[in-house]
Amino acid sequence: MPLNAEAQMSTERNQKRDFPVEIYISMVDSLFAELRTFLLGAMVAFVAAVYASSISPEPVLAVCALLLGVVGIARAVHILSYRHYRGDVQTFEAARQWERAYTIGANIYVFLLGVWCFASFYLSTSAVAQLFSLALVLAHMVGVTGRNFANERFVDMQIVLLATPVILGLVLTGNIDFILLAGFFLPFFVGVRSVAARLRDILLNAVIAQRDVSVLATRFDTALNNMPHGIAMFDSHGRLVVVNKRWSELLPGDTNLLKSGVRGEAILAAYADSGVVSAADHARIVEVIRRRPDDRVPLKFDLGSHDRHFSLTFQPMGNGGLVIVVEDMTAQRQSEERIDHMAKHDALTNLPNRNLFTERLESALAVAPDALLAVLFVDLDNFKQVNDTLGLPIGDSLLIEVADRLKFTVGENDLVARFGADEFVVLQVDASCVNEVTALAGRIIAALQDIIQIDDTSISCGASVGIALAPRDGTEADQLIKCADMALNRAKAGGKGMLHFYEEEMDRQAQARRATEMDLRKAIQSNELAVYFQPLLNLKSLTVTTCEALVRWPHPTRGMISPAEFIPIAEETGLIIELGRQVIVKACTACAAWPGDVRVAVNLSSIQFERDDVVALVEDALAASGLAPDRLELEITETLLLKDSDGILKVLQQLRSMGVRIALDDFGTGYSSLSYLHKFPLQKVKIDRSFLKNIETDQRSVKLLHGVSRLGAELGLTVVVEGVETHAQMRIVDQPGAVTEIQGFILSPAVPDKDLQSLLGRNNQAVMKKVA
Numbered sequence: 001m002p003l004n005a006e007a008q009m010s011t012e013r014n015q016k017r018d019f020p021v022e023i024y025i026s027m028v029d030s031l032f033a034e035l036r037t038f039l040l041g042a043m044v045a046f047v048a049a050v051y052a053s054s055i056s057p058e059p060v061l062a063v064c065a066l067l068l069g070v071v072g073i074a075r076a077v078h079i080l081s082y083r084h085y086r087g088d089v090q091t092f093e094a095a096r097q098w099e100r101a102y103t104i105g106a107n108i109y110v111f112l113l114g115v116w117c118f119a120s121f122y123l124s125t126s127a128v129a130q131l132f133s134l135a136l137v138l139a140h141m142v143g144v145t146g147r148n149f150a151n152e153r154f155v156d157m158q159i160v161l162l163a164t165p166v167i168l169g170l171v172l173t174g175n176i177d178f179i180l181l182a183g184f185f186l187p188f189f190v191g192v193r194s195v196a197a198r199l200r201d202i203l204l205n206a207v208i209a210q211r212d213v214s215v216l217a218t219r220f221d222t223a224l225n226n227m228p229h230g231i232a233m234f235d236s237h238g239r240l241v242v243v244n245k246r247w248s249e250l251l252p253g254d255t256n257l258l259k260s261g262v263r264g265e266a267i268l269a270a271y272a273d274s275g276v277v278s279a280a281d282h283a284r285i286v287e288v289i290r291r292r293p294d295d296r297v298p299l300k301f302d303l304g305s306h307d308r309h310f311s312l313t314f315q316p317m318g319n320g321g322l323v324i325v326v327e328d329m330t331a332q333r334q335s336e337e338r339i340d341h342m343a344k345h346d347a348l349t350n351l352p353n354r355n356l357f358t359e360r361l362e363s364a365l366a367v368a369p370d371a372l373l374a375v376l377f378v379d380l381d382n383f384k385q386v387n388d389t390l391g392l393p394i395g396d397s398l399l400i401e402v403a404d405r406l407k408f409t410v411g412e413n414d415l416v417a418r419f420g421a422d423e424f425v426v427l428q429v430d431a432s433c434v435n436e437v438t439a440l441a442g443r444i445i446a447a448l449q450d451i452i453q454i455d456d457t458s459i460s461c462g463a464s465v466g467i468a469l470a471p472r473d474g475t476e477a478d479q480l481i482k483c484a485d486m487a488l489n490r491a492k493a494g495g496k497g498m499l500h501f502y503e504e505e506m507d508r509q510a511q512a513r514r515a516t517e518m519d520l521r522k523a524i525q526s527n528e529l530a531v532y533f534q535p536l537l538n539l540k541s542l543t544v545t546t547c548e549a550l551v552r553w554p555h556p557t558r559g560m561i562s563p564a565e566f567i568p569i570a571e572e573t574g575l576i577i578e579l580g581r582q583v584i585v586k587a588c589t590a591c592a593a594w595p596g597d598v599r600v601a602v603n604l605s606s607i608q609f610e611r612d613d614v615v616a617l618v619e620d621a622l623a624a625s626g627l628a629p630d631r632l633e634l635e636i637t638e639t640l641l642l643k644d645s646d647g648i649l650k651v652l653q654q655l656r657s658m659g660v661r662i663a664l665d666d667f668g669t670g671y672s673s674l675s676y677l678h679k680f681p682l683q684k685v686k687i688d689r690s691f692l693k694n695i696e697t698d699q700r701s702v703k704l705l706h707g708v709s710r711l712g713a714e715l716g717l718t719v720v721v722e723g724v725e726t727h728a729q730m731r732i733v734d735q736p737g738a739v740t741e742i743q744g745f746i747l748s749p750a751v752p753d754k755d756l757q758s759l760l761g762r763n764n765q766a767v768m769k770k771v772a
Helices: 003-018 021-031 035-054 059-084 092-122 127-147 152-172 176-225 245-250 264-274 279-291 330-344 354-367 383-390 392-409 434-449 477-493 504-525 563-573 576-591 606-611 614-625 638-643 645-658 674-679 699-714 727-734 753-761 764-771
Strands: 230-234 240-243 299-305 308-316 322-328 373-380 415-420 423-428 452-454 457-459 463-470 499-501 530-538 543-555 559-561 599-603 632-636 661-667 684-687 718-722 741-743
Touching: 021 092, 035 059, 035 092, 035 127, 059 092, 092 127, 092 152, 127 152, 152 176, 230 245, 245 322, 264 279, 308 330, 330 354, 354 373, 354 415, 354 423, 354 477, 373 392, 373 434, 373 477, 383 392, 383 457, 392 415, 392 423, 392 434, 392 452, 392 457, 423 434, 434 463, 434 499, 463 477, 477 499, 477 504, 504 543, 504 563, 504 576, 530 576, 530 753, 543 563, 543 576, 543 741, 543 753, 559 563, 563 576, 576 599, 576 606, 576 614, 599 661, 606 614, 606 638, 614 632, 614 645, 638 661, 645 661, 661 718, 684 699, 699 718, 699 727, 727 741
Parallel strands: 463 499, 543 599, 599 632, 632 661, 661 684, 684 718, 718 741
Antiparallel strands: 230 240, 230 322, 299 308, 308 322, 373 423, 373 463, 415 423, 452 457, 530 543, 530 741, 543 559
16 A cells, blocks of 8 residues: 555544544444445345346346345345444444444445446447446445445545446447546536535534533533432423422422423422422412512522421523522531530530520510519539549539439429539529429429439539529519529528528628729739738747738728628639738738747638749748748648648648748638648647637536647647637646647737737736736
8 A cells, every 4th residue: 555545544543533432433323324225225236237237248247236236235234233233332443443344345335336337338238238337326426425424535435436437438438428428427426525525524513513412411410410409490381391300309299290391380289288398388489480580589488398498599580480499408407406506505414504594584584574483593512522522524423413303303394504513593484472482492402412323422412592583683684693693602601401582682792792802902903901910929938929910901991891801702803812922921021020039920821822833922922021931930721731632732841841830720620630730741730719619618628629739739739729818718728738829819919010019029027917
């Protein structure tokens, strides 16, 4: 094969490969199409060739007729084979093999027709044979344009194979008419080729367009049926045009109704009959479909279906049609409900929290503003102890059990909420009188006084209840909650397992406490608090050896405010930190000016140990005042030793290593334990004034006092007895000789530093005379 022919074929193959494989296969399919037409043409050609050979003596015509029949049958079998194996033709190479085989058979057949026509004109003189052969050649050329136009090279080759022998036969006859006819055949064959080219372009455009439409339709169908939303389109007459599968999944119903052309009213009626759509929603949707607004503005509303939630969007179209989109909002609504539930409920007990309780209380007050409503604040009495001793998991289990008991105890229409920690609140709405409120509070206290079993642990918790009533104590939710809280504080102050109703005096006290707190903040910021000193008498030497620093608050308008009033406030608000710093600095500064054998004792709050660096505080105070460490005595209480004995022990040991003395104050109150006297680095123990009660008349009290003081002395501790006011008490205290120092009004109350220095300046006889 010449190089240029090979190059042309290679170029053609590359061009074909540029087509998508499905288009190329479609072009090959066109070659094997219309088997019936092919068989009819082959049969006509065979019969015509046989007839022409029968009326002409030339044997070549008979041979051509026979070969046309054989090749026609072979081509028919080949076409049938292609149809049988069509499913396997999926690649370019497979289609190329079938096309090549078809091309070979068609070219042989065409060449035989040309040879037959050549023989009919050149070798035969039969006009009938000539007419038959020429007519079949022209007919086949028309067939080339109708069947083989898809392959340009194939058409050109068939024209050459057919036209060459025909024209050659006409020319070789020497007949001028036939030669002229041959001349006319040239433009005919060129026209056939042009027609074939145009048909090929039309076919390619049609195939490509069909492919694009098919791909687009497939993509549209895939996208439509894989949308997360259901979608249906209705025309301007309200008839269904298209609907996706998701629609049927979201709104199940009779699938026969979801067909093109069905009216939307019929579909909705079926949904309404089956209960998928409620009657109200059905009426709304029908109205929208019938109205079909022209403003192109989408309309959206919610649709409820049993336990599911849907959102319907109606989008008008420009042609008067309507698109309805159904979105499943169930998961979103459930998520919103969970978030709303979490925002309004306690995570541990699942009870309503403060927000939801306030909403319900406000609603109840709005519905019946004059009705009796009760807000009961419930607080567990021993919950902190449970947490500290048994751990947080047991504490959480206890809270869950308390919540269950409260829900069981209150009325059906009452509300139980948890505000935080161990605070529960009950809203009683059905009480007809105050006695019923009291009865409910009593049932709550009784229910929580019972032993609660958590795993293998038995817990006795108990509770106190504060009560506020509407409209008597207020008509606003926040006001009632505040009143109930104040009533609870009064109940807890009265002891465990108590209930207390709100009283106006509580509010006045609360306001006064708030005012005191604000003034105290200002006083601490301005360093206005004073330090007074109460001397301690050494019974051995009858001299003052120690003075306790006591803070005093000279208020500019209220006069001297008792420490019992402002110290608890300072501890609750954390003001005790700065207050304690000021006191220790002032005490150390004052002591530095006293005689060298007199010490100063300063009380430290347990809150200072929790929130402040006590060691650094003491170091700074000693450095600022120049006081020797052994002249500073720090008094701590037993409640401090309960909290973190290891941590507190470490701090006390650091202070002791500095030379500072440590005293245990108010021994004998709270959780007194003799182990404290042994475990912690103490140098002094101060016996609480409660031991002096009835010692002048009750020998048991005397024995108890003497026993405790003797035990302290035997442990090597300096023993101090507080609250000594009479000479009789002093004599009884001093009888065993175990007490080292006494403190009380018998010697002096707490006095300013200048008065104390006057007292310390007197001689020992003066002091002895005062206590003699």
